[in-house]
Amino acid sequence: MKILIVHNILWAHYKATVFSELHRLAPAYDCQVHVLQIAQTEQSRVLFGKPDQLPDQYSYELLFDTVVEQVGTLPKMKALVSRMRAYRPDMLLITGYYDPAQIALMTVAKLSGIKVIIQTESTPVDLVRSGAKEWLKSRIISMADGFFCFGTPQADYLIQLGVRPEKILVHRNAVVDNSKLRHIHDRVLPDRFLKQTEAGLKPANFIYVGRLAPEKNITLLIDSFHQALQKAKDSTGWGLILLGDGNQKATLLAQIDRLHLQDSVQILPNQPWYRVPETLALADVLVLPSLSEPWGLVVNEAMACGMPVVVSNRCGCAQDLVQHNQNGYVFDPLQPGELTTSLLNFIDGRANQQAMSLRSEQIIAEFDPQVVGQKMMEGFVKVRRGSLFQPSL
Numbered sequence: 432m433k434i435l436i437v438h439n440i441l442w443a444h445y446k447a448t449v450f451s452e453l454h455r456l457a458p459a460y461d462c463q464v465h466v467l468q469i470a471q472t473e474q475s476r477v478l479f480g481k482p483d484q485l486p487d488q489y490s491y492e493l494l495f496d497t498v499v500e501q502v503g504t505l506p507k508m509k510a511l512v513s514r515m516r517a518y519r520p521d522m523l524l525i526t527g528y529y530d531p532a533q534i535a536l537m538t539v540a541k542l543s544g545i546k547v548i549i550q551t552e553s554t555p556v557d558l559v560r561s562g563a564k565e566w567l568k569s570r571i572i573s574m575a576d577g578f579f580c581f582g583t584p585q586a587d588y589l590i591q592l593g594v595r596p597e598k599i600l601v602h603r604n605a606v607v608d609n610s611k612l613r614h615i616h617d618r619v620l621p622d623r624f625l626k627q628t629e630a631g632l633k634p635a636n637f638i639y640v641g642r643l644a645p646e647k648n649i650t651l652l653i654d655s656f657h658q659a660l661q662k663a664k665d666s667t668g669w670g671l672i673l674l675g676d677g678n679q680k681a682t683l684l685a686q687i688d689r690l691h692l693q694d695s696v697q698i699l700p701n702q703p704w705y706r707v708p709e710t711l712a713l714a715d716v717l718v719l720p721s722l723s724e725p726w727g728l729v730v731n732e733a734m735a736c737g738m739p740v741v742v743s744n745r746c747g748c749a750q751d752l753v754q755h756n757q758n759g760y761v762f763d764p765l766q767p768g769e770l771t772t773s774l775l776n777f778i779d780g781r782a783n784q785q786a787m788s789l790r791s792e793q794i795i796a797e798f799d800p801q802v803v804g805q806k807m808m809e810g811f812v813k814v815r816r817g818s819l820f821q822p823s824l
Contacts, residue, residue: 432462432815435520437511437533439499441491442472444704445728448608451488452804460808466491467514469507470499507532512539522811524548524579528571541574546814548577548600552725554584554747569593577814579807581605581726582751600810603751604803605726609735609795616708616736627713632697633670637741637774638714640707640729643677643698648720648743648764650679650686655720655767657690659774669778671696674710711736715784716777721746722764734758734795739787741773752798758790 434453438446453464468491494510495502511532515523523540525533528549537547549572569592572578578594579601580586586602619626627634637656641647653671660666673683673696680698687696702710707729711717717733717740724746733740734752740759742749755761760776762769776782 432460432522432811433518433520434462434464434522434524434811435515435518436464436466436524437469437536438466438526439469439530440472441468441470441493445607445731447489448800449604449606449804449807450491452800453808454489456804456808460812462808462811464489465518465520467511468493469511470495470497470502472498474498474500504532508535511536515540515545520545522546522548522815524550524811526550527552528568529553534571537571537574546576547574548579548810548814549575550579550604551585551589552581552605552747554588554725565592577810579604579810582747584747584750585725600813601803601806603798604807605728605731605748605751606798606800606803607728607731607735609731609799611705612708612732612735613737615705616712619709619712623712630697630699630713632672632713633695634668635777636670636672636714637716637718637777638672638674638711638733639718639720640674640711640732641719643673643675643679643683645679646721646723647677647679648722649673649683651764651767651770652718652720653683653686653690653692653696655770655774656696657692658771659778660695662771662775663778666778669695672710672714673698674702674707675699676701707732708736711738714738716741716759718770718774719743719746720762720764720770724748731795731798734791737788737792739777739782739784739791741770752794754790754794758787758794 436450450466457464466489492514515536523545525537525547528534540547572592572594577598577600578589580589580599582603582605586599589599590596639649639652643649656671683698687693699710711733717730717738719727719730719742721743722745727746727748730740730742730748730752740753742753742759742761743764744761745764749761753759753761760773762773
């Protein structure tokens, strides 16, 4: 069986982990796996620097050496169809149902007798929905033979759109390289205090990692942190790290100055993904306060490093990754007091950080590239040959 995967950007290192695992498993299933990477990166991630050089752990082609927003629909469509016809796959995996070029590719594939699986990250709350758009989505996804979902909210959304549950082949395939991230994190821990001192950080820290943009709701995080400090019995040991860059940076700096938090809140520059665990090692609790977030892979990264997490219920990962009061807290970003209370629980010592860290490690173990790669390969086989096929493992 020949499997062709279409993916938007080469920058997404976490997908490379999954693709590499599929490549490793392929011989046991008598399969070949090839990936078409449409572009290098996307405009919003240009600030993160050039995409990392990926090791040759899977077969791929880069179609356009630019940002994905600069690739026109027609050139993209022609390139995808041309490469699919040249590769002649039995199975096609596309990355969504929102891209006209990939919808066209799916249509050509179906007319050619190629089975199609859709990878989806969408949830009912990550964007404004309309009846007409939902109807169109339901028509598009009805052409697919199966689905891989980032998590439970994505699977539930597909069912709302009319997908039969048995066509959802993988319910939770949002993964990062857990072991590599943990190794980098633990390597820094012995020098934690020294590095905190050099960077002017507090002994204990909350941390946000990502773009500095309005939808990330960082102004709420700063306000809630300020309120928690005011209410705390002793707040002198806690700080807040914002790791990232974006068009809201000036606004956030002004807010920090207005609240007199210069000694407690630090904005650190972007880092490549393999350096992020080094900064996570200088912090204690990850906070993701987003108003809109299809998943939030930084939560996976923090949990792989054994950290408690505080996550907005608008993040797609919250339902699968955060068990309230066990490995952290889930809060409503429209109820600011909930975030303040969550932060205060850590500052005042009411949260059992050690127990929460252990629970994070236990939960994220199920979101492992090897586990997910196996399930995806079994999904391909189920669609192509039926569930009776057994791999020669």
